[in-house]
Amino acid sequence: MEYKNVLTVCPYCGAGCGLYIQVLDGEIVGVLPAKEHPVSRGKLCIKGWNATAFVNHPDRLKKPLIREGGSFREASWDEALSLIAEKLLQIRDTYGPQAIGFFSSAKCTNEENYLLQKLARSFFKTNNVDHCARL
Amino acid sequence: MAENAEIMEALRDHLAQKLKELDGVIGLRRAVEGTAPYLFRPGDDLSQLALEPRYPLGPIVSLLQRRYPQAHFGVVARGCDLRALAEMAKRNQVDPQRLYVFGVACTAEEAEECHCADPFPRLEKWPQGKTFGQPAPAGSPHPLLAEYPKIPLEERRAFWQKQFAKCIKCYGCRNICPECFCESCALEDPLWVEPGVLAPPFPSFHLIRAMHMATRCVLCRQCELTCPAHIPLTVLYELIRQDVKEMLGYEPGADLEAAPPLPLTLADAVIRE
Secondary structure, three states, X not given: OOEEEEEEEOOOOOOOOEEEEEEEOOEEEEEEEOOOOOOOOOOOOHHHHXXXXXXXXXXXXXXXEEXXXXXXXXXXXXXXXXXXXXXXXXXXXXHOHHHOXXXXXXXXXXXHHHHXXXXXXXXXXXXXXXXXXXX | OOOOHHHHHHHHHHHHHHOOOOOEEEEEEEEOOEEEEEXXXXXXXXXXXXXXXXXXXXXXXXXXXXXXXXXXXEEEEOHHHHHHHHHHHHOOOOOHHHEEEEEEOOOHHHHHHHOOOOOXXXXXXXXXXXXXXXXXXXOOOOHHHHHHHHOOHHHHHHHXXXXXXXXXXXXXXXXXXXXXXXXXXXXHOOOOOOOOOOOOOOOHHHHHHHHHHOOOOOOOOHHHHHOOOOOOHHHHHHHHHHHHHHHHOOOOOOOOOOOOOOOOOXXXXXXXX
């Protein structure tokens, strides 16, 4: 028998509102705004209030999918990442760095976004870096 | 922190004592990352028990009583929490027989901040509980309530239109409300509220909620506190509350045994069993 609230940051936009995930016996049962959070001060938008809706959603992807012959098949992370690396290098070598773009996400941390642009600029030599809000 | 040290000490002592017989006590826990509702269990660190910021605890009592139909829980309740629990009990959302109330008086400063008319948990009709602290004087009413009657009738529509136009349809007022527990919500019915359109239909969106709050709203003010658009929702609900009191002689939350004057369910708003 355990009921607690786990503090987290809303995964949706870059504003970074604070919210609690209500957990009853290890199961998510709801969301509460974090009233002491310096950014959101106990307020949330409709996305924040529903921030946990995807967690146990049946449509949620849990493994990488590789498209082959017009349909998707499940793959391991190792296989998927190797394929991505291979294809990116192939595109760069064939068409040049400007043929590649990187889209990062407000759902990531600053540090993760930093790493992605570092990969884009330093390794692939492209400034084509953008984020999910413009997708 | 406005917590009275003496009250907190007495509350913690009593809670430690009662945890020997209760399955757990629902209150606020102040941890490093922040303060939030929590189920205190035997052995938990009671120095983490806190009284603010206020969160509606009634829905958590309801959740836990449903999950554990045999369990006997306690709840740390302010006046507004207890009023909310009373209205929930009348609609079968909580069972007072399985609830021990640790009633906590609000300070005069807190009452003033909340514009609270009754900042004290009235435990007389509750089966089990104990109160901590003395009743503080009522806070002054919301300043807008005194101004409102002076607004000419023809301008009141414009006043609310301006307020409701700020709404971003976060549904926070409904989500945080301890008295909102319908199986399906009229505010999610495309018949009344077209999905994906801002601002919500005037005045139906806010007035549907206001009418559903009549005989239910206990003025805990959680809706107003969580509204990102700063809509003075409690002024609207207080005006309806005054009408309900005047015309039907009913004050939501005041008396655990008084039956609400309106039907408990609406044909299109089935409350959960």
